[in-house]
Amino acid sequence: MKRWNAWMVLSATAVLLGFTACTQQERAAAPAVEDKVFALTTDSASLRVSFLAGELADLRVTERVEAGTGKVVDLPRLRAKLTLKNTSSDQAARLLSGSIEYMDAEGKRIPLAEGRGDTTFKFSSYQERLDPGMETAQDIEVPFPVVALREKKLRDIRFELSYIPTPYREETATIRVSVSQ
Numbered sequence: 259m260k261r262w263n264a265w266m267v268l269s270a271t272a273v274l275l276g277f278t279a280c281t282q283q284e285r286a287a288a289p290a291v292e293d294k295v296f297a298l299t300t301d302s303a304s305l306r307v308s309f310l311a312g313e314l315a316d317l318r319v320t321e322r323v324e325a326g327t328g329k330v331v332d333l334p335r336l337r338a339k340l341t342l343k344n345t346s347s348d349q350a351a352r353l354l355s356g357s358i359e360y361m362d363a364e365g366k367r368i369p370l371a372e373g374r375g376d377t378t379f380k381f382s383s384y385q386e387r388l389d390p391g392m393e394t395a396q397d398i399e400v401p402f403p404v405v406a407l408r409e410k411k412l413r414d415i416r417f418e419l420s421y422i423p424t425p426y427r428e429e430t431a432t433i434r435v436s437v438s439q
Contacts, residue, residue: 290325296334296407298415303338307419309346310388314338314417319402333374334402342419343393350387350426353394353419355380360406361414368411374401390426 298317305312316339322332336358344351357378360368370377377400388394406412 289327291322291331292325293320294323295320298336298412305417307417307421308423309344309349310342310351310419310421311345312340312342314340314398314415317415319407321407333371334404334407336377336398336400336402338398339395340398341393341395342388344388344390346390346426348390348426350389350424352387352422352424353381354422355420356398357418358398358400359416359418360403360412361416362406362411363413365414368403368406370401370403371405374403377401387424387426388421 296319298319300317303314303317305314316337318337319334320337321330321334323330340356342353355378357376359377362368379398379400381394382396
């Protein structure tokens with residue numbers, strides 16, 4: 259019986275060592291991945307939607323590739339920082355979502371490849387409302403069409419914003435009181 263237990267311990271140890279060696283080889287064989295960044299140049303990335311003024315800053319396209327081979331691991335994504343400010347004196351807004359469309363030189367939409375999803379985003383920080391004078395900022399990351407990157411067809415980015423406008427008023431009421439003993 260003791261011989262049988264020793265044999266099982268040795269067998270289990272050998273299997274475990276073999277498995278460990280295989281997983282270390284797989285980890286060592288995995289290629290390094292690096293980000294390939296393309297900056298988008300623009301004259302002005304300011305935008306205005308009704309009484310909301312803002313800016314898309316730090317516009318860049320990032321795709322992940324294998325170091326050395328250049329093989330694409332993750333398809334390109336547009337990244338930017340969106341800031342919006344309510345410039346109205348009598349309107350508030352509840353920000354819901356936005357989307358981005360890519361346009362070519364003829365003004366036609368550049369579609370994403372099938373299966374890439376869509377370019378909509380939601381506002382992450384839920385606010386009751388964006389009152390007059392208030393400002394908010396959010397990072398955006400959406401898919402970018404491969405054809406626009408490879409063939410350099412991109413001319414414009416169309417930005418769409420969904421929000422609920424509500425009237426905003428501040429009023430004062432006076433209540434007459436007296437102190438009694």
